[in-house]
Amino acid sequence: MIEPEGTYLVWLDFRELGLHKKEREDLIVNQAGLWLDQASMLGPEGEGFKRINIACARKVLWQALKQLKNAIS
Incomplete structure (x- = not known):
């Protein structure tokens, strides 16, 4: 993860x-x-990255991250 600089979109x-x-x-x-x-x-610098919107309920974010982790594992 790239730490955001004041945005709700995390790379x-x-x-x-x-x-x-x-x-x-x-x-x-x-x-x-x-x-x-x-x-x-x-731009080409973003190749291999995805952006996730973290401006949502914590429960929704945790569920999404859990689904992503399970898919990668």
Whole structure:
């Protein structure tokens, strides 16, 4: 995770998983059941990152992170 600088959008670093873009999408959408923003839409520096909106109820955020963790494990 990249620590935010005063925003509610947190960048998650998926590069160490060694997945291609379609594999990341499958992991996040089909396995974790989430929809995260492509950080690459902000430029080539965002390749391998996803953005998650943390401006939600803590319970919702914890559930999403749990789903992501389970999909990666």
